[in-house]
Amino acid sequence: MSADLKARLAAQARAEGLAKMGVCRPDAIPEAPARLAAFVDKGRHGQMHWMAERMGWRGNPAELWPEARSIILVAEPYTHEHDPLAVLGRPDRGAISVYAQNRDYHDVLKKRLKRVGRWLLDQAPGHQIKVFVDTAPVMEKPLAQAAGLGWQGKHTNLLGRDLGNWFFLGVIFTTLDLPPDDPEEPHCGRCTACLDACPTGAFPAPFQLDARRCISYLTIEHKGPVDADLRPALGNRIYGCDDCLGVCPWNKFAVAAREAKYKARPDLIEPPLAELAALDDAAFRMRFSGSPIKRIGRGRFVRNVCYAIGNSGDPSLASAVQALAQDADPVVADAARWAVVRLRTG
Structure with a gap:
């Protein structure tokens, strides 16, 4: 039975x-x-x-x-x-x-x-x-x-x-007693594509993660300023990171998503950083209503956007963060000042 x-x-x-x-x-x-x-x-x-x-x-x-x-x-x-890593080649856009x-x-x-x-x-x-x-x-x-x-x-x-x-x-x-399945064995072999792709060296060894260096952790879970030595490695990643997932060879067998609610919104595939930097709290909540991004709050999100602008190498984006240098959120203000200096000094 x-x-x-x-x-x-x-x-x-x-x-x-x-x-x-x-x-x-x-x-x-x-x-x-x-x-x-x-x-x-x-x-x-x-x-x-x-x-x-x-x-x-x-x-x-x-x-x-x-x-x-x-x-x-x-x-x-x-x-x-779409190619989730393509946005990494567009530094004026945010990678979500x-x-x-x-x-x-x-x-x-x-x-x-x-x-x-x-x-x-x-x-x-x-x-x-x-x-x-x-x-x-x-x-x-x-x-x-x-x-x-x-x-x-x-x-x-x-x-x-x-x-x-x-x-x-x-x-x-x-509480039902159902027949268990056999556990799966690893099939990674000698492949290290995921480890090699990590921008911050978050894997101390295969099968081990140090969250403190993981971009997904830093952009989502980490409160306060990100360590200055890690900020450049964030690139334009403003919410999470797909690098280690995106390079896995086993994705050639990936199953298509059936749920329409997971289909990417066009405005979130490669959103302009300047546009995101201008979000106040109300606009942030409206834009990300129903999205997991909403839970980190405007402050942490705009902090990430400022880091991305600082990493863009695009001086035309300086105006997008200059006003944020006086933001009421001290973490945002710190990130904005960092971005301005980085754009000036390269």
Whole structure:
């Protein structure tokens, strides 16, 4: 019965637009607690203090919900239709990570997961589920590898032979006892394309990340000024970074996105930096309504835009940041002054 239910569940997940589903046990990642502890002990989590909190739950899903018997992992593609790295050759434009070029995936994927979950509960009355999309201390990537969806590559992101690495992960904990899938083995071989592509050297070793040097972390999670020695390496990346994902050879097998809400908005593919620098708080909120970019706030976003303008080498953009040198946000003001000086001195 459980095997049949799992097969029908996978079919239901596909009917909802999800590309792949796998199942593992709550105790499927016994190596996770030690890896997490080493990551935090070395300070590689930076300002993401939430990673150090409730480490027991994060490292051991069985502690998060002891009643759970199975963990269901799903993959939802957000594969792009344009070259995500082409914008890096246009220094007067801002580079926004592909995943953030339209609607916030947290909302879109969670609604889909809840529909799948309700279907499951209808088939198995008396059981319970918990649905997570980056909303709980859950280590989705190692769990997804344990469930056979793919493996954590040398860039620490999940990729699959039949998925590439442009996909989101969703998690359903359940009290149902479903047959687990076989874990996936790494298939990176000798390839180091992702490591070589990193502009800031954020990978101390293959399969290891130091978030403090990661552009995605620096432009999204990091509060306050970015270290001066890292600012030039940001280039024109103003929200996230796709470099290590974009060069992965396994992307030739990437699955097309089926969700229209992930289709890139034209105004977010290569937005003019001068236009973004002029955003006040109200304009920022309006422009990024429904976008994951909204959550970092106008201050952090315009800070990133100022760094990008400073890196542009285009003196005509100086006027876009000169007024911001007196911005009410001291971090924005600092970034603007840095940009002006950098444009003057090259």
